[in-house]
Amino acid sequence: MRLFVGLDVSSFDMKVCILNGEGEKLNAFTVTNDLPGATLLKELLLDCIGDQEVDVLKIGLESTSVYSFHPSMFLHHDEDLKVFGAKVFVMNPKQIANFKKSYSDMNKTDEIDAFIIADYLRFGRNQMSVVKESQYVALQQLTRSRYQLIRMMTKEKQHFLQHLSYKCNTFSQEVDSSVFGNAMMELFLEKYSLEELAHLPLEELAAFLQEKGKNRFGDPKCVATSIQKAVRSSYRLDKVVEDSMDVILGTSIEVIRTFQKQIKEIDKAIKKLMAGLTHTLESIPGIGPVFAAGIIAEIGQIDRFDDEAKVAKYAGLYWRKHQSGRFTAEDTSLSRNGNHYLRYYLVEAANSVRKQVPDYRDYYVKKYSEVPKHQHKRALVLTARKLVRLVDALLRSHQLFTPERGVKI
Structure with a gap:
């Protein structure tokens, strides 16, 4: 007996459709999206099985953020369903939408969507199973929250720079020091x-910078000189406008520092979790616990993927081919699909690794020099694609990184 169960999940309920191997609908019903509803779903599914021998039992649902998380984990870990070899799959909604196009004149309803999901499973497409270990789930929530904080902090820094240009329009051009360092803040x-x-006396400004910068300036007097040069060459504002800019800049600094503090707290929690996981990614120079966590949390168990190409596609690190007749386009864009969290951590890790591993540095330089535009972005993404092969190999073999391995893969 082969059973395929499709779930269309919302915040309130779950539409369920159960098909057999021939595509016949055995049952269809609705349960609430909570613990009692999931328990009822399991009981109705077991009633459908009865005393029959089950060869295949697949349960599928679309990835809909928090709505699909709890039912997928409940069904995956349920001991009664494990007896029948149940496998739970969380799928990309785009895959289901594309599959649905093969059905003509079909309405858009939750019941029909549950049927489509079940039929998609029946056709044996390559689905991605849910993450199996609780540590990965906890790690994923931390690394994704960190990603969001980084994005918000980046946006706030852009907001800060915009208002800094109002107050002192030549500051960024004249001052060769980070605007976001503690002394400048x-x-x-x-x-x-x-x-x-x-x-302000130059010596006094230089002493201020050195004190607030904790003696990290090699030549604080030079920095102080550049600041005063920027100040003298900038446009003057009315006092009421300048005062408002000071308030905005001060508020923005507090927001940035809050983000930085929150990121540090999350990093501590990530490092604590990573200490309990066995992996070898941190043996790669340039990859610490945070980058390793971001990669591992999204990949989960590496055996979910057939090979490194599937990992790269899951991360969205692939380029679509554009071909018509004898024409094949040379300039193709990076796919916008895939797991953007995994792509982010792979790209950030690649940027760090290429600074410390000669093979990756040489590869980055080679790709950088191949094109006249978007050089850094293109070279970095290609370096991240190369890094995928190494990550895949280390996770599968459980071996430590060696320079020779980095060259051969």
């Missing part, structure tokens, strides 16, 4: 007017 929090900064 403290300087902006002092709310000096441009006139006050311009007439």
